[in-house]
Amino acid sequence: MSSPCSPQYAPAGDVGAALMMIDSRLKAIHDGKTEIDPEHEALIHQFTESLGPKGARDVLDGACTLIYMFMVWLRQAHEEHDKDVIEYVVPSLVATMRMMPKSVRPEAVPTMAGLVIAAGTGLSPNLWRKQYGDWTEEEMTPLEVTAFLLAEHINRITDDPDFATRMITEALSRADEA
Template structure:
């Protein structure tokens, strides 16, 4: 019997916009300007401020879809080496989140860890989270950081700074062709 949190029931959201934000953040991190580029910050703030309530929900769903897709890619990559994705992703993820106390309140870290565990086991992150109520404001930075950290993990594994973005872009392109 399928779970009500099964990914087949989840809305995909605006994956393109979520990917654009994550890719932009990755480039900022890789250029050594993380948190210090005021023009980049202003562009992202303007973009997110321009979103209406429905569009913001679409962006959150898109970020959750990215998290799901990243975790599915990581699951397959680790299984190819007879390793468990949860064992190899979650501890480093939690440690990274704990190093960002100004942006990520400690109380949201368990929720984000649960989100990636849900995604790693084939459940929809947004449906899994939805069962606990509405998203909080504190969770928004953490959600973005979650997608960013997973993308960066993939890029590190592949030794390719654009790999995670390219995988999603190719998946979206092939879905449009079908």
């Protein structure tokens, strides 16, 4: 029986825009920038403001699609070694988010953990979240942090700082060809 939270029922959103935002954060960290660049932050804010409500919703859905795709890859990678993705990914993700109280308020951590667990068990993160109400403004940064941390986790596993971005870009290219 299919769940109403199955990915087949979820909008993919603007995965490209969401990936661009995550990739810019990854590159900033790898360039040694630990402080948030106010100019970069202003550009991101200007970009998201220019999208309007529908465009912003599409980027939000795109971020959820990224989280789902990252968790699918992580699940497959862990299963190859007879390991459970939830057991090996979620605790470190939660621990890292708890060390980021300025970006991820403590009350957002359980939601983001649930989102990742939903994706790790084959459910759509955005449809899973939707059953608890609309997204809040306070959840936007934690959502971005979650996608970022999963991408960074994949990059560390593969020892390739661009692997997660390249994986999604290639998947998008294949989807465009189909």
